Amino acid sequence: MSTYDNNMALTGEPPKALNTGQKLATLLGMSGLGILVLNLFNLEFPNSGLWLSISLVAIFIGVVWFAKAAYGHKSKGIKNDGVWFKSMSSRGILAWIAGIALTGFYIVLYFYPEYLGLVKGGDNTGVIALFDPLSKLLSGNPASQWFVYGALYTVAILAFGIKFIWKYRHNTYEIVRTISVMFFQTAFAFIIPEIMARLNGDLPYYDLKNMWPLNYYNFERYRINSFIDAGDVGMAMLVFGIASIFIISPILTYKFGKRWYCSWVCGCGGLAETAGDAFRQLSDKSKSAWKIERWVVHSVVVFVTLMTTAVIYSYLGNDTSKYWLTKSTFLIGVGTLLTAVFAWVMIYKRQELQKDARYGAIGYFVIIMALIGFHFFSGEGNVFIFKSESLRKTYSFLIGSIFSGVIGTGFYPILGNRVWCRFGCPMAAILGFQQRLFSKFRITTNGGQCISCGNCSTYCEMGIDVRAYAQKGENIVRSSCVGCGICSAVCPRGVLKLENGPLEGRINPTEVLLGNDVDLMDLVNKK
């Protein structure tokens, strides 16, 4: 519908042009990346430790320098000039190239690590060999494709984290939050597990902040065995893993909303908020996208629940004298827990759910109960009607690899930076469920100050139409909100504030906004 877009096609104009500093920084960062790419082709670099350091340092300094060149000379404030003119941030040709390259990387990483140089039972070659010195330094073991990925992931969060802080240097919330994700990635996801592996070789690799169902494999037999074999430390980790999802996360989510995890701690969120920040405006805000989101993400929750139940079930015994937890008690326990949660929601929180959410909840509940019932009537062998192993494999392929990696991160430049978190992450869905129904967190709308400009909705990475609430004077209480705070930051009129307050009045639909006739407000809003 716009006729003047043609003018915007002219190249090399502010605000979309890169300045000299940005260009040199890009060159430096790309040359760091280039060293890694050259290693893909098995050009054996002598002294891999040195070359790895050069490469990672070049990438890191390239990104930080780029940030300085982009924001350093500007006064502090919102830095979105030209976002929709730049090819990279508006689904232009650069975005497609980046998207395809990232997607290709993930496919190789998950399914063809041998092309990265992984050699089972021998010396690594290629990029993975380049990372061997670093891996040996930390854990004493040679690198794997996951170590390479983890190292690059951490470098990305650190370097782009600094860029993000520079961009939002006027906003203390963003600074504190970003330092938090940088810390949790570096310490909990990257360094601590490696060091734990060095100290106690029996422990399974465990990123402590990564809780079920995000680490859907946590309760598999081999992990449970190695937790148990590792003695007290292992048992403590197992107990912590269970407590994380059933005790710790509900309490923190009640107090702070799910943001304590999704945009302060989580690694997926960490990458999305830092390296993915340039793509947050690409999320789809339409009502139909919201509908798809609800069905898909909750289906993943059902899937992961079924899968985990089946996996645990498969290795439990039948004899109560050997171990108190048997196949039957476990299934009954799962059924009881789900019934309790379902009953609580339906009795106390039913009016807060939208109509189709209610239908969805009933539908899912019936499915799971039917499966458990089906099991008891169909006897031993498989769990429910599935083989637990094939459920696990399907989940790990479809959700663990394709959804979270290939689509979730590979498609950053096309679908936005939170595709996985929004449509796929079962952890986000469970925390979101708590946030919607049982949390002090909300984004408060400041009376009648909204001018419907649309900055909040545009820059919401989760695709929430924030404006739809703000322009009605209504607080934003949405299960998908990760509390990144950007809607509040980009609002030109100071309308939005993330806060934890009393439960009463948290959800406050209004028709006539503050500032108008008080009698009219009474008349219309109390109808």
Place this chain on the structure above:
Amino acid sequence: MEHIVIIGNGIAGVTAARHIRKNSDKKITIISTETDYFFSRTALMYVYMGHMKFEHTQPYENWFWKKNRINLVKGYVSKVDHANNTLVLSEGTNVAYDKLIIAVGSKPNKFGWPGQDLNGVQGLYHRQDLEQLEQNAPNNKVCKRAVIVGGGLIGIELAEMLVTRNIPVTFLVRETSFWNGVLPKGESQMINEHILEHHIDLRLATNLVEIIADENGRAKAVTTDKGDTIECNVVGLTAGVSPNVDFLKDSGIELGRGVKVNRFLETNIPGVYAIGDCAEQHEAIGNRRPIEAVWYTGRMMGEALAQTICGTKTPYNPGHWFNSAKFLDIEYQTYGWVFSERNMKETEQHFHWRHPNENLCITIAFCHKTKKFLGINTFGIRMRHEIFDRWLTEERDVDYVIAYLKDANFDPEFYGQYEEEIIASYNSEMNTSITPKKKSWKRIFAKA
């Protein structure tokens, strides 16, 4: 079924339509020549700056209108024939109505400057102005310099827009300090400084004399009353707006500067109403102006009129004044009335605080005799609308407001808090010894 026709698809007209739909099954038609769908006028600047695409400025998805049975007609109303309850569109078609709501908004002011209609001279109000700006000033090669005439909210927005494309801007402001007809001098001074921080060539107390044309009839320079000639390719006229009511001249609907209405937003013709920027009250309401060209008041008039149309006769009776804006990087909010030195009453006294090195300041107005709190201007610090609205209703005195200032703070979490400094400054200036009260959720969310 009664047919309600609304001319204009801005915030006033669309709000009226939405509320009429909520309360009735009447047939609703909105006629606009500007755009197919409602968009946020205040967001036009962000499209030029590349923060948003035009579609992002549309608050409702395109299916919304059909779903809510709001009929959209793209057309220009050239004549209102109220004797026959009919509108004549410029292409010749007629639209019959039972009730008519005029919500046609404003147009940029032109004060008869020589050269004001040249190519390259434009205002910034309509969607079409944005398209024109994209033609006139796509980059700093086509537009080597722009001159903006008129130091108000639109002027500073236009300056901010052009600066994002590295176009040098000269900003002619009639007043001796930016917007000092509205802002007290401390605040106005801070904005002057902030404009200069953004490398905008601010020229205070300077008037436009003439816009000079090149051989093709395009603006090539302006002259000022200081005797300067400034070469430029674009001249932005941003000296305010006035109601866009020329098409009503011979309609028999009473006009002043805008469409004259009473408190029920009724014109002199039964069944014809006017709301938003184009409506002019016979008598100003309180301290408000007879014509209020503000987003919020347009919305409020729409909310009130919808009730009347649906059978609950409701006057336009706005509550406490509030407004907001953003000056480059500095957010501004106001609650209640704070007048500039030029316009303040003799009973009004100000307490002003400004941060020593950040762009933060507040001004609190109160009655110097009774100490009654009158209003607050706040720059770079966000404040809670509900709290100030309540304090104004409760007619709190200024000492109370100062003591409980923390309840009103609306800045994001972890932001620096300045209440202690503000209160210390107040105490030393007023010889008081007020201690700040801790923020209380209970008070904040108490129902007034």
